[in-house]
Amino acid sequence: MFSIIALFLYWLDDEKNVIEKEDITLHLLIINGSPRKSGATAKILTYIHEKLCTMDSELEITHIDLSNYNLKLCVGCMGCYKTGYCFIQDDGVERLRSLIDQCDGLILGSPTYTSNVSGYLKILMDRGYFIFEQLLRNKPCFSVITYENAGGKKAQKILNEFIHYSGGSVSGHYRKKLNHGSEVLNKATEKTIDRKCAQYLVRAKRTMSLSVLEIVMRAIVFHVGLRRHAMKNPVRYKAVIDRWNNKGYTQTR
Template structure:
């Protein structure tokens, strides 16, 4: 079993990376493989709403989204980390997730997901809520911890001093590992995944 952790910060080894690394270390202790995917500093385009990805199985804009999309089938769980900008997730990560989940919705179904946010002081709750919405619309179990999944600090060294935040990350790793093992045990016992009905699309214009 493997978990993909996406660092949505432009900084490769900053606050968000420090939080994700704590989660990854705990997952490894629990026998779960991990990989950290760095979004990087290159621009990530927003969705063009062309819907071509539904036919192609990939986005027409060839950037980090397609690189990550190709990895999704290999992994059993996902953690998406973001710095907090103006009480929201980082803009490039939001663009990345919009396109990743629209192009690969079926690939995420029934796989556990978790969001992690890092902030200097405020805005963590709203950014955390933003990330969780990608999971709740994609049939994904959400993995929780003993507190909301956030760390505080202006730099990696300060996050390393956030003992409560780091504990939250470790508990998140343990909970993710436990849920993955439960799903695996359920499959081995012959418990089928939930049946999915054909999607009904409606709007409010009649």
């Protein structure tokens, strides 16, 4: 029975075939969610940046430290769902959201705080209205988590689920346990990251970066969860529904 439902949802999804990306320049966005610009997470993300550039000199990569922004907390007004923008306009979140929307692939990194992502990254996740607008739709994403004691696996699960719920594909992930102040990069670490970067780049250039399972998951999240909920109150979710229609997300066979 589950197989039948999965096949139906796979058929229902209208975006199994997306633009061929082999012959175009990929624009990747790297976001460091750590408050430390030279910490473990930052060093790993910088290494990934440099490695990807050596693997493909045609890549265009933008690298951002969230600690450069005075991010303000979400107040839960839900105005973004109706208007399509956050009323807080002076802290750079709307610019970050625009960069994420325009990029071809996203690499997110965070240290582990209380078995979760950092406060900086959590604010961006809350303020960016990623999930309802499906901001990561069809985007190949790479999650990086560092941790010292415990909780790293849970933090990565949270970040990966966020990517999936936002319509993206977890096309790569890396998790590293480190003692504070210890060596971040060594030959073994670099070898592992090199392999994961190569895999990510291949997946990012595929015609469709999402797996069948991810397509089914996205269909469930979108059609069963988000769409049904928004259609109950179309006035409140006007901007969200408009985006879905403009992007063709609501089209079914």
